[in-house]
Amino acid sequence: MRVKLEQPVLQGNDAAARANRERFERHRLPVLNLISSPGAGKTTFLERWLAQTELRVGVIEGDLATSLDAERIAACGAQVVQINTHGACHLDATMVARALDHLDLDRLDCLVIENVGNLVCPAAFDLGESLRITLLSPTEGEDKPAKYPPSFRRADAVLLTKIDLLPYLGCDLDRLTGSIQALNPDVPILYVSAQTGEGMAEWSEWLRQRLSGGGST
Amino acid sequence: MHEVGIAQELCLAVEAAAAEHGLGRIDLIQLIIGHERLVCPEALQFAFDLLKPRPLMQEARLQIQGRPGYDLLIDQIEGEPCA
Numbered sequence: 001m002r003v004k005l006e007q008p009v010l011q012g013n014d015a016a017a018r019a020n021r022e023r024f025e026r027h028r029l030p031v032l033n034l035i036s037s038p039g040a041g042k043t044t045f046l047e048r049w050l051a052q053t054e055l056r057v058g059v060i061e062g063d064l065a066t067s068l069d070a071e072r073i074a075a076c077g078a079q080v081v082q083i084n085t086h087g088a089c090h091l092d093a094t095m096v097a098r099a100l101d102h103l104d105l106d107r108l109d110c111l112v113i114e115n116v117g118n119l120v121c122p123a124a125f126d127l128g129e130s131l132r133i134t135l136l137s138p139t140e141g142e143d144k145p146a147k148y149p150p151s152f153r154r155a156d157a158v159l160l161t162k163i164d165l166l167p168y169l170g171c172d173l174d175r176l177t178g179s180i181q182a183l184n185p186d187v188p189i190l191y192v193s194a195q196t197g198e199g200m201a202e203w204s205e206w207l208r209q210r211l212s213g214g215g216s217t
Numbered sequence: 218m219h220e221v222g223i224a225q226e227l228c229l230a231v232e233a234a235a236a237e238h239g240l241g242r243i244d245l246i247q248l249i250i251g252h253e254r255l256v257c258p259e260a261l262q263f264a265f266d267l268l269k270p271r272p273l274m275q276e277a278r279l280q281i282q283g284r285p286g287y288d289l290l291i292d293q294i295e296g297e298p299c300a
Binding site for chain 2: 001002003004005006007008009010011012013088089090092120121124125149150153
């Protein structure tokens with residue numbers, strides 16, 4: 001007996017993501033999904049941003065184990081929930097839905113989901129986010145976008161982190177940005193340093209404009 | 218390895234479809250996977266074989282058709298009706 005289905009494999013996750021998206025819209029809450037490899041600087045970037053933003057930002061932290069990142073974010077005074085996947089290499093929409101029950105969404109202006117450090121799997125799973133932000137450090141090499149296309153092809157913005165290290169690296173910035181634009185020609189690329197604060201004002205302004213429906217660069 | 222996450226979702230989706238259509242045994246699952254998904258067919262089969270619910274999918278095998286794009290679809294399933 002044959003049954004024609006023609007349905008998405010990830011329909012379960014997609015349905016949970018839709019429910020998350022509707023919940024966020026009810027609360028008028030923009031949501032960012034931060035994707036990067038381990039060590040690209042997601043948490044440190046968040047710490048810097050939380051220290052200077054006037055937005056009430058909540059964070060969902062995703063890691064295989066430990067609450068180290070949630071503790072760092074809590075020390076910044078932000079609402080935070082830690083998800084430990086105990087082996088899963090990405091967050092999915094159902095995990096996020098459970099975490100939302102531990103946050104007071106009405107007291108937030110923005111929610112950030114810091115995904116598990118991984119440039120492969122998180123790109124495949126819609127969490128219900130408004131914007132998908134991919135972070136990449138020049139220390140990782142100019143070839144990484146070409147080697148990990150899904151994380152860059154579907155990004156709404158790319159943050160190049162740790163730019164204070166550029167003078168000490170042999171990184172060809174033109175090649176790096178070119179490889180990103182080959183996958184995603186119009187994606188905004190923002191340069192930031194959590195150490196020095198360079199680029200953080202530009203990030204805040206870009207986000208403000210994007211969330212108010214303004215320009216994307 | 219995102220094939221494990223995909224295989225988990227695949228098992229849930231096929232289980233639900235089997236229940237909806239009265240199938241008691243699944244023999245074949247035909248998938249359409251866009252090349253942009255970067256799914257390794259062998260890894261997906263491996264993950265599926267580890268995770269598939271038994272006895273419903275004990276004998277089930279995957280047949281993957283690749284094509285350009287980002288699709289990740291269950292095209293068709295074959296099996297036997299419930300007794």
